[in-house]
Amino acid sequence: xxxxxxLRARVRQxxxxxxxxxxxxxxxxxxxxEIDHIxxxxxxxxxxxxxxxxxxxxxxxxxxxxxxxxxxxxxxRVPLYNPRVQSWDEHFRWGRDQATIIGxxxxxxxxxxxxxxNIEQAVQLRRGLVEIxxxxxxx
Numbered sequence: 001x002x003x004x005x006x007l008r009a010r011v012r013q014x015x016x017x018x019x020x021x022x023x024x025x026x027x028x029x030x031x032x033x034e035i036d037h038i039x040x041x042x043x044x045x046x047x048x049x050x051x052x053x054x055x056x057x058x059x060x061x062x063x064x065x066x067x068x069x070x071x072x073x074x075x076x077r078v079p080l081y082n083p084r085v086q087s088w089d090e091h092f093r094w095g096r097d098q099a100t101i102i103g104x105x106x107x108x109x110x111x112x113x114x115x116x117x118n119i120e121q122a123v124q125l126r127r128g129l130v131e132i133x134x135x136x137x138x139x
Contacts, residue, residue: 007047008035010049011035011049011053011054012033012054015054017033019033019054019055019056019059020036020055020059020084020088021056021059021063021081021083021115021117022056022058022117022126023088023135024056024126024129025134025135026054027134028125028129029057029058030057031057032057033056033057034056034057034060035052035053035054035055036052036053036060036063037051038051038053038084039051040064040065040067042065043067050084051084058116058119058122059115062114066080066114067079067080068080068110069110069111069113069114070110070113071106071109071110072109074106078106078107079107080110080115081107081108081111086107090105090108091103091104091105091108091111092108092111092112094136097123097130098135098136099123099127099136100118101118
């Protein structure tokens with residue numbers, strides 16, 4: 001099923017035009033932001049608004065059809081972070097450089113690892129944005 005432009009616009013607005021995972025603004029990504037199915041269609045997820053959120057192409061690529069991942073600290077399998085219903089600040093924090101994302105909880109740590117939120121190319125981009133005052137986001 002193709003998502004309507006009105007639905008896509010609502011999701012973008014709700015997400016403040018930022019990736020739900022790495023929080024980068026659409027103004028700074030190299031390709032169009034994508035609508036992520038929090039519970040992927042392949043796992044039975046729907047195209048309903050409450051299952052959709054905005055994601056940058058890199059985060060969405062690594063998330064793919066994952067819904068769970070292993071917390072590197074506890075080695076337990078936990079659900080990935082759900083940007084629609086969970087608080088980013090509860091599960092993540094910025095590193096000293098303001099460009100690295102650190103998981104605070106099992107869910108946060110597992111999401112950082114599974115979505116590779118701190119791969120070098122992403123961190124380098126975010127560091128450049130930190131230098132010009134465009135990252136991390138304020139909301």
